[in-house]
Amino acid sequence: MLTDWIHWLTSLSLETHFWLLSLLLLADVVRYALSYTLMAVYDAARAFTRRIRPNRRTLNRPYIPSVCVIMSGHNEESGVVATLASVWGSYPNLKIIVVDDGSTDQTAARTAQFTADRNADVRLLRKPARGGKASSYNFAMRYADADIVITIDCDSTLAPGAIYRIVQPFRDPRVGVVSGNVEVRRPMTNTLTWMQAHEYLLGISVGRRLSSLLGTMVVASGAFAAFRREAVNRVGGWDVGPGEDSDITLRLRKAGHRIMFAPRATCLTDVPTTWGRFFRQRCRWNRSQVRELSRKHLDLAYPTTHFFRWTNLLMMVDVWVFQVLRLYAILLYLGWVIIHPTPHTWSTLVYVYLMYILVSAYGGLLILGYCDNRRKHLRVCAACVLIPFYHFVRRLICAFSMTGEVLFRRSYHDAFYPRRVRAATWRW
Amino acid sequence: MSADTNTAVPALSRGAVADIWPAQADGQLRVNRRTEGRLCSMSATEIDLALHTPPSRAFPSALIGLPGGADGRSRCAGIEITDHYTTDDGRARITGRFAGRIHDVVSSQWLLPDFDPTTMAYRLPVDPAVMRTWQAAKIYEPVLLDRVAGCPRCGCVPTFRSGCGRCRSGRTDPIKLIHHYACAHVGSVKEYEAEGSLICPKCRTRDPMVGTDYEYLTTHRCRDCGWEESQLASVGHCLACDERFAGNAAQQIVLVGYRRCVDRLDPLAHVTES
Numbered sequence: 001m002l003t004d005w006i007h008w009l010t011s012l013s014l015e016t017h018f019w020l021l022s023l024l025l026l027a028d029v030v031r032y033a034l035s036y037t038l039m040a041v042y043d044a045a046r047a048f049t050r051r052i053r054p055n056r057r058t059l060n061r062p063y064i065p066s067v068c069v070i071m072s073g074h075n076e077e078s079g080v081v082a083t084l085a086s087v088w089g090s091y092p093n094l095k096i097i098v099v100d101d102g103s104t105d106q107t108a109a110r111t112a113q114f115t116a117d118r119n120a121d122v123r124l125l126r127k128p129a130r131g132g133k134a135s136s137y138n139f140a141m142r143y144a145d146a147d148i149v150i151t152i153d154c155d156s157t158l159a160p161g162a163i164y165r166i167v168q169p170f171r172d173p174r175v176g177v178v179s180g181n182v183e184v185r186r187p188m189t190n191t192l193t194w195m196q197a198h199e200y201l202l203g204i205s206v207g208r209r210l211s212s213l214l215g216t217m218v219v220a221s222g223a224f225a226a227f228r229r230e231a232v233n234r235v236g237g238w239d240v241g242p243g244e245d246s247d248i249t250l251r252l253r254k255a256g257h258r259i260m261f262a263p264r265a266t267c268l269t270d271v272p273t274t275w276g277r278f279f280r281q282r283c284r285w286n287r288s289q290v291r292e293l294s295r296k297h298l299d300l301a302y303p304t305t306h307f308f309r310w311t312n313l314l315m316m317v318d319v320w321v322f323q324v325l326r327l328y329a330i331l332l333y334l335g336w337v338i339i340h341p342t343p344h345t346w347s348t349l350v351y352v353y354l355m356y357i358l359v360s361a362y363g364g365l366l367i368l369g370y371c372d373n374r375r376k377h378l379r380v381c382a383a384c385v386l387i388p389f390y391h392f393v394r395r396l397i398c399a400f401s402m403t404g405e406v407l408f409r410r411s412y413h414d415a416f417y418p419r420r421v422r423a424a425t426w427r428w
Numbered sequence: 429m430s431a432d433t434n435t436a437v438p439a440l441s442r443g444a445v446a447d448i449w450p451a452q453a454d455g456q457l458r459v460n461r462r463t464e465g466r467l468c469s470m471s472a473t474e475i476d477l478a479l480h481t482p483p484s485r486a487f488p489s490a491l492i493g494l495p496g497g498a499d500g501r502s503r504c505a506g507i508e509i510t511d512h513y514t515t516d517d518g519r520a521r522i523t524g525r526f527a528g529r530i531h532d533v534v535s536s537q538w539l540l541p542d543f544d545p546t547t548m549a550y551r552l553p554v555d556p557a558v559m560r561t562w563q564a565a566k567i568y569e570p571v572l573l574d575r576v577a578g579c580p581r582c583g584c585v586p587t588f589r590s591g592c593g594r595c596r597s598g599r600t601d602p603i604k605l606i607h608h609y610a611c612a613h614v615g616s617v618k619e620y621e622a623e624g625s626l627i628c629p630k631c632r633t634r635d636p637m638v639g640t641d642y643e644y645l646t647t648h649r650c651r652d653c654g655w656e657e658s659q660l661a662s663v664g665h666c667l668a669c670d671e672r673f674a675g676n677a678a679q680q681i682v683l684v685g686y687r688r689c690v691d692r693l694d695p696l697a698h699v700t701e702s
């Protein structure tokens with residue numbers, strides 16, 4: 001059987017190879033493998049020149065703006081103390097605001113206990129009923145009297161030095177938002193978390209380096225993001241989500257601010273451990289992405305607006321071509337393969353899958369090239385054999401939720417925000 | 429000496445072995461100098477005991493235990509020593525009077541702490557250091573009565589109030605905020621009030637309806653330091669030493685009473701014997 005397959009493979013013409021792998025070559029190889037490689041070469045060259053000719057001006061002047069961390073949690077008693085413990089004391093004169101978003105558990109009590117035990121500068125705000133992340137953050141913003149405001153999810157913990165590193169890009173006054181590097185806290189819990197860990201490492205730790213370099217960052221993940229307070233206040237704070245993190249990123253982009261990525265400011269977060277929860281999370285993300293980029297903030301791509309910049313257009317094209325178009329192309333390709341069965345259908349699929357594994361393995365090399373802790377990440381990179389399968393499932397979910405959002409605007413029915421807020425807010 | 433006919437109070441025969449705990453005038457027992465003696469004679473007011481071993485030092489008072497209590501335990505009484513002397517056959521003898529501090533203490537079944545409003549503290553009728561010696565002699569046993577909050581500095585009973593979590597002032601005002609659901613803006617009612625009606629400062633929505641369009645959030649602002657938080661903290665204030673402290677910093681004061689665990693020797697019951 002194997003010899004048959006190899007025989008079939010060697011009999012293919014170059015042109016057939018190209019057609020079979022067209023999607024892989026056009027999308028994954030060009031957009032990801034090739035561009036990441038170019039970036040890696042560029043970064044290596046820059047690191048080399050910096051080593052032989054260090055920039056003394058930036059080295060000698062520490063930049064330590066005042067920072068306020070805001071956290072919002074609904075029934076987060078299990079995680080809030082660990083998050084506070086990783087934040088408190090990790091930066092000079094840090095202020096923390098915890099918004100208890102209508103919890104019915106011990107979230108507020110645990111926070112108060114932590115404050116008393118550590119004598120920490122924590123302000124506890126409570127909402128009588130759950131009102132959603134956006135209003136929690138806006139509530140907290142009233143009291144955030146610092147230059148930089150950082151949002152952290154209650155199910156995440158910061159690695160040492162993360163706050164210092166995430167505020168460094170704000171030296172540049174044009175920078176409005178900085179995204180932290182979000183990694184999976186317990187990647188080896190099960191196969192699903194293992195695969196997500198790989199996705200996060202390649203998509204965020206490596207991928208956002210490139211989008212930060214090109215100025216095409218779409219979102220600073222709410223799990224760990226830093227904002228210039230003035231800028232947030234000027235755009236009126238957070239809007240009702242879901243997807244309030246990408247929404248505010250895009251609104252700050254419209255206001256002319258730069259979005260950066262701080263690759264060494266690491267935050268470890270919990271990811272869904274069951275397929276059901278994974279499905280719901282991804283549906284929420286995809287739906288809000290459709291809402292933000294195809295309706296609410298579609299004008300980012302209009303060249304006639306006063307806030308038009310080429311990077312905005314590039315970002316939109318990137319999302320539309322390499323996420324939406326590619327998604328439907330893959331589905332069409334697969335549909336075509338299924339409705340035109342040939343004796344070589346299985347051989348074709350195995351061949352394509354193997355090539356995808358090859359690309360994932362190359363992604364693993366890039367991850368290892370960029371990370372600090374190679375031993376830890378090597379185990380995650382070993383997930384590359386499953387990654388093509390994972391991305392396929394992820395795309396099916398994506399297709400389902402995106403189509404649902406385009407046709408039925410399902411994001412307005414997401415229980416992530418309570419019913420009374422969903423009923424009152426505007427529909428884009 | 430004839431046998432006692434009273435069944436409630438078993439007879440005390442001459443020569444009964446007595447436990448003797450020498451004590452100081454303040455009532456503190458010398459537990460490790462406990463000695464034994466024999467009963468020579470006893471009246472309603474006085475007792476005469478022959479000691480087995482002569483004491484190294486004279487003592488002003490003593491607690492004595494004589495057999496005949498419930499469950500075969502001894503019965504106790506306190507005496508003031510009126511005389512230390514040595515008989516012709518060289519035995520040390522003491523004569524005591526049923527009176528004094530020890531006698532007073534042992535006559536009560538319960539020793540309970542009392543709240544003293546002038547010092548704002550609970551106080552036992554007997555010094556706790558003295559009480560420990562009584563406990564060591566197994567005359568009294570401690571009984572847990574209650575746990576109360578006490579000033580972390582002086583242990584007195586403080587007063588409590590809801591106050592500012594920062595400066596612990598009790599002078600706070602509630603602040604009403606409006607959360608506009610549609611745009612997620614949170615601002616004080618004053619920010620919303622304009623042109624005689626409610627207008628959201630973020631999205632300019634006019635006259636929203638409470639419940640369907642917005643909700644109230646409340647915080648408390650301190651008049652002294654300006655700190656604002658959703659919940660007031662529990663703040664303690666000690667009226668004895670004027671200390672202000674966080675409610676959970678109060679020390680826990682364990683109120684312990686003492687119960688006498690042996691019977692009391694009633695010398696009057698033996699009046700007929702003398």
Ligand SMILES: [Zn+2]
Pocket residue numbers: 608610611612613628629630631632633
């Ligand atoms: Zn509004």
Ligand SMILES: [Zn+2]
Pocket residue numbers: 592593594595596597650651652653654655
């Ligand atoms: Zn105050």
Ligand SMILES: [Zn+2]
Pocket residue numbers: 579580581582583584666667668669670671
């Ligand atoms: Zn005191």
